[in-house]
Amino acid sequence: MKARVRLFAILREKVGASELTIVLPEHSTVADLMKEMAHQYPALLDGIAHTMVAVNTEYVQQSQLLHDGDEVALIPPVSGGAPDIQTGDTI
Amino acid sequence: MILLTRKPLDPDAITATVHGDANGGIVTFLGATRNETAGRRVLYLEYEAYEDMAEKILARIAQEIKERWGITDVSIAHRFGRLEIGEVSLVVAVASPHRAEAFAACQYVVDRIKQDVPIWKKEFFENGEVWVGMEGHPRPLSVPR
Numbered sequence: 160m161k162a163r164v165r166l167f168a169i170l171r172e173k174v175g176a177s178e179l180t181i182v183l184p185e186h187s188t189v190a191d192l193m194k195e196m197a198h199q200y201p202a203l204l205d206g207i208a209h210t211m212v213a214v215n216t217e218y219v220q221q222s223q224l225l226h227d228g229d230e231v232a233l234i235p236p237v238s239g240g241a242p243d244i245q246t247g248d249t250i
Numbered sequence: 251m252i253l254l255t256r257k258p259l260d261p262d263a264i265t266a267t268v269h270g271d272a273n274g275g276i277v278t279f280l281g282a283t284r285n286e287t288a289g290r291r292v293l294y295l296e297y298e299a300y301e302d303m304a305e306k307i308l309a310r311i312a313q314e315i316k317e318r319w320g321i322t323d324v325s326i327a328h329r330f331g332r333l334e335i336g337e338v339s340l341v342v343a344v345a346s347p348h349r350a351e352a353f354a355a356c357q358y359v360v361d362r363i364k365q366d367v368p369i370w371k372k373e374f375f376e377n378g379e380v381w382v383g384m385e386g387h388p389r390p391l392s393v394p395r
Binding site for chain 1: 297298299300302303304306328340363364365366367368369370371372381382383
């Protein structure tokens with residue numbers, strides 16, 4: 160099966176691509192995909208611990224089963240919106 | 251109204267979308283790009299969005315304030331792409347019959363946007379650049395909320 164993987168922000172820069180196609184055995188999970196991606200793109204290893212995963216635009220757990228044609232997105236920590244005025248945090 | 255756009259945001263036009271004869275309180279929050287972070291001068295910023303998913307989650311947040319406060323008049327607009335210092339990156343407009351609910355719901359929306367809406371900000375300094383959120387905010391692979 161093939162998964163279409165979308166990469167954003169720091170992960171996109173580390174890999175040097177915004178989209179990849181990863182071939183996996185049938186009945187693979189998100190965890191299997193992450194393992195395969197870390198193998199193919201060692202630059203991802205640093206960031207992967209901080210990464211959430213969405214399948215077809217919904218957040219999922221590592222145990223989620225993948226299906227052929229799924230759109231998987233690796234979501235590094237988000238930082239949209241506005242600065243926090245009270246604490247000075249930047250997210 | 252949910253809007254993700256590369257174009258400059260018009261706070262007045264976005265606020266106008268929540269006006270209604272039943273609404274006595276209208277709260278509009280503007281998020282603007284700031285010229286410094288931790289003492290470093292910021293030259294400009296870039297926002298990146300996973301548009302399909304961000305729109306979906308923003309619509310879900312609008313649904314959450316409907317369930318919690320009964321508010322249906324809400325507009326959320328987030329800009330992405332390159333922004334100069336002082337430009338508006340976020341507009342949240344909320345209207346309700348009374349002000350307390352409008353204030354509370356507007357703050358809730360702004361806080362929720364920072365939790366799990368897939369939008370990222372990169373700050374460009376004189377001698378470097380950084381994706382905001384990658385330092386000091388480790389988060390294991392998990393489902394938020």
